[in-house]
Amino acid sequence: MTFSPELEARFEKLLTSYPPGRQRSALIPMLLYAQDEVGSVSDEVIDEVARRIGVTPLQVNEVLSYYTMLHRKPMGKYHVQVCTNISCLLNGGDKLWEHVCKRLDLGNKEVTEDGQISIEEVECMGACSWAPAIQVNYDFHHFVTPEKLDEILDGLRKKQ
Amino acid sequence: MLYNEPSPLETRVLTRRFGIPNAASIDVYLATEGYQAFLKAARMKPEEIIEEVKISNLRGRGGAGFPTGMKWSFVPRSSPKPKYIVVNGDEGEPGTCKDRVLIENDPHQLIEGVLIAGLAVDAHAGYVYIRGEYRYLIEALEKAIGEAYAKGWLGKNIQGTGFDFDLYAHTGAGSYECGEESALLESLEGKRGVPRIRPPFPAVVGAFQCPTVLNNVETYCAVPAILRDGGAAFAALGLPKAGGTKMTCLSGHVNKPGVYELPLGFPVMKMINEVGGGIRGGRKLKAMIPGGSSCPVLTAAECEGATMDYDSMAGRKTMLGSGGVIILDDQTCMVKAAMRLMRFYSHESCGWCIPCREGTTWLRKILVRFHEGGGTRTDIDLIGDIAKNMLGRTFCPLGDAAAMPTIAFVEKFREEFEDHLNGKPCPYENATHLVTA
Amino acid sequence: MADLVNLTIDGKAVQAAPGTLVIDAAKTVGVEIPAFCYYEGLSLQAACRMCLVEVEKMPKLMTACTLPVAEGMVVRTETPQVAAARKYMLEFLLTNHPLDCPVCDKGGECELQDMTFRYGIGESRFTDEKAHTPEKQFSPVVFYDAPRCILCYRCVRICNEGLGVGALGVINRGVVSEIAPNKGDHLECDECGACIDICPVGALTSGIYRYKTRPWEMTHVGTVCTHCADGCKTTLGTRNDRILRGNNRDSSGVSDGFLCIKGRYAFDFYDHPERLTTPLARKNGKLEEVSWAEALEITARKFRENLDARGAFGVIGSNHTTNEENYYLQKFARQVLGTNHIDHHRTGDVVALFDALGEGGSAGREKLATVADLYKLKAVLILGADLALEHPLLSFQVRANYRHHRAHIYAVTPGSVREDKYSAMSIRVGAPAGSAGSGPRWEPVSGSGSADGDPSGFYHPRNAEVSTADYFAALEHLRDKLKAEPELVILFDDSFQGNDVRRLVEFGNSLGIPVRWVCLVDYSNSRGALDMGIAPELLPGYEPSGQPGMRLHEMLAAPLGALWVVGANPYEPAPGGTSPERRAGFLVVQDMFLTETARLADVVLPAASSYEKNGTFTNVTGELQRLKRAVNVMGTKPDLEIIGFIAREMGAAAALGPWAPDAVFEEIRKNVRGYDVPAPVIASGGAAQTAPLNGRIAVEAAPGLVRSEHNGLFASGTLGRYSRVLNSVLESRVGR
Ligand SMILES: Cc1cc2nc3c(=O)[nH]c(=O)nc-3n(C[C@H](O)[C@H](O)[C@H](O)COP(=O)(O)O)c2cc1C
Ligand code: SF4
């Protein structure tokens, strides 16, 4: 399986970042970075990463299924993550979540038919003092109101 | 970038560069006494560095509050194995968002703190473990690391001191448990985030089976100031038994939520009313979670006279924790708060040990049902009982972190649980919580 | 020992070696600390929290399974606090565990049931909905029911650490964590079933046994596996004369609890529809069913006629009948039939080894390794065999030795082997078939840490051309390393025969360290057949017979008056070849199936399998263990009885003595060198090493006679063909 030259460079650096014989350390970063490029941790990604690190696909699967940010199926091009944990909840994070579900007619971890947007209810993501917060892919949006959320979603639609 | 206005009541030591244009660049850092503490430490004996940290009374800022100097002294310097410095930047404790600010605004302060730790324990490589959600920080930190290499503050023979050090940024991928030190090490080694059997502790057998210093981001960030101004000066900022300042993340129902650097021992009410600008919408304080969701909640009455430090909180059977202060107003449903937190803990339980895996799940089921109006009177005692049965019996402290706040919610707000009985709708369901526009 | 640690557990004084875990120390004074995840020999987990105990001066309860003893430690296991911890831990477990005990295979022998009975609470406080996920089939023999799983990780560890396969893992996290197989939705592994055996609850169940019975309705009979030469004990669970399962629940014999797929499941040949249950006799050129009386009468009459006519007799014995049967058979052949044409299919050159070791009149038992030695001695050298596939128990022992004692393992083999993963050094010998080049060919390969190869369980035919010169060159390369070892076990297979074995022993002697030996052989009683003198040149106990006699292949080719084949299939065509032509005037075959040999016979006598008889087997390391009859198959008879009946029919019974297994065993103990083993050890299900070594064995070497089948995990000579389990695993693999 081939990756972009940038990703290959990143992998190469990762594989030399750890003590000799400890390449397995690169596993989680490699999976996350590969997912960013490929869209999900597909079977091919598993096999390829397993091969490069020298572990079995089962060992990769054990690890990847542990981490919530790694997905076996592709999420939308824009993955909208709404925090409903305590600090966000106190500021209406749960209402934001209800709002986005209704507006897109999606459930947790579901993707719009066109594959553009997916939503996920997530745990605290470290934006408590600027709650409620959402993340679109890796971009934070703070102090989000339902209106602001609509604007963000509209913006995503326009970007397509 | 800052997300909130600083407060005049802050004591700005770790945040002293915040607000300076381009604060994160190495040029600004070097222009503002940056890396001078490292150079000073490089001329000291390792024992002297550790002694200075001990004098500073610095206690770990990740949650457990273990004295940092003492932790460093446990590393067997004479061991023939390589030693490692690991930075805990997993910041997963609900209510906590300070490490993020520290790395984003002043990454070189962290790098310098790590270098000094390296000098103290004879380590020559370090890893900064950053939660996957903070992806932008990986780029930011890698940029800073790149600058430091370029200017000779990382790599071989740093600034002619003869000291070599390599530093790497390492991403997580979504797991609160990976903030627990031994689970973090497993994750760093490319495994499931399941904690390790201890002893041995990381200081002796840590990353890659080698002696390892593992501290929170904020802990390392305090180290340059300690070396620069002296341990005693740092200690004097706080209380006799807890030196320095604490990054405090105010969130919830205050007018001015934000991350503030406050000296240890700062009065709680002053923090809420003056730093935080008081309770929003003119409402009243109902309760406060002092240090992230794992710390038992304090009632408004208990907040009176309390100060933000380890002993004052311990005296109230709670903890200073990670500095995530969550303010709950009088329109907050405590059952809902307890329920939401238990959803979190059962989602984040690694599943290794029975009491945590099954206890959090059972509690989640009861609390969800309870909040929806399906609770019975016996459930109230059962909730407290299940939590007590988890307490002290789990493999790692996550189980306790889930149990302790639950016990406090039930004990301190029992009448709110009773208000939900017999199919009654949640009394606060229609309370509007302002969302800052 | 001076450095024992003193502590007290429940007020009892305990002494234990430093490093001993409290949970084990407690056992020594009869204090049982409950545990799910702790399993002796496997890595520590501290996951189930059942073993929490109170320790003075420690603020919290401690897990006895990870806590090493310390001087002056005071442990309490019966305080109210400990009792509460156990009680509520079980309550937690039962919140998600389905209460389908009445239909669960494990019901009645379930550790969770037992613990709940002893330590649990009566009523359930859990009223919410339990999680449910459908059961999964991982392989023809392994099923997994996630809701029943208590996540003790025993299965994962036994597969990874014990078997070195690593086919099971844990996926997901928290309460939805579950066990997953290595190939997405299915397993590709040794199919040894150790995971099922070790599961404390009914989460992993056996495709063979599930929903067949309740455990308490079975009778449990401890006997010896009939497949390979390792001699694992297997406990057969039977009901109404049917075998329902195999495990080794009493952990007796050489193997503790270990079994491979053959020992655990491949007993199922016994009720194969093609199993012979009536004697056959050739009439008008066709084999027809006859009564036992008629079959025995024909046989005895033909034997008598051949005797009277001074015709030659040939006798072919078996490497999976009992010692008693082989002993009695050779006695019959030599004393009644007056022939020394007696032999069997040899699979390892044991004779050459004993001869070489006997140099200088040496009688040393200490030169022969036991199964236990493979776990104890500091270094192990494997020559030729793919041990994990051909000798699963031996390889298990070697692996455990490495895991627990960091023993140095050396593997010199033609193909890659599982030992490579942890060997101190592995060497590949030989070169691909047909490749040119001269001189010895060998190459060290980097072993440790290399990713898993092919966990298939198939023995891979060697497409390398290997000569003993290659081996000896590789051994020279290892010489210095081996010399530096404090002690060594050497295991070799049929790659070494005759003078090569002698040369190998010289190499071993030249190392100047204590060396113990194992000559690898194939079948359940291959060693016993030689020990009992099923060879023209040898009487029982390696006494030279001093008489000429035909070897097996010579008998097939000779126009004998009568040929008697007991439990062997010499007319089986060689792979890709044809069967040899039958030359004997009269052919009698005792077997379980209508094999190629039986098809050629004049009389076929349906024999009992080794699960249907009493007696003893001697395993590859010369350890003697007892067989116990588990079931009867109507119409069949044990070979010993058949031989006895033929003797009686011929009027020779008195001369031969009784043919009861115990009586013959007593005779063996008295007469066969090295077999004077302690009877109680054997009677109680234990293993005793025989000591056949006593000086040189002055017989003519016959190289080329020895041929190992190198059966993999899913093959077992003729028997394997009739095992549905082995076949279904083979099919499931080939089908993919
Ligand atoms: C469940 C759990 C989660 C934790 N998460 C974090 C975290 O996100 N960041 C952190 O620094 N420490 C966290 N800790 C505390 C660490 O285990 C450890 O005590 C700390 O990193 C040590 O650094 P310090 O001494 O500088 O505080 C967590 C502990 C537990 C039990
Ligand atoms: S308490 Fe147990 S299940 Fe929970 S996170 Fe720790 S080890 Fe995992």
Ligand code: FES
């Ligand atoms: S046996 Fe100790 S925790 Fe399971």
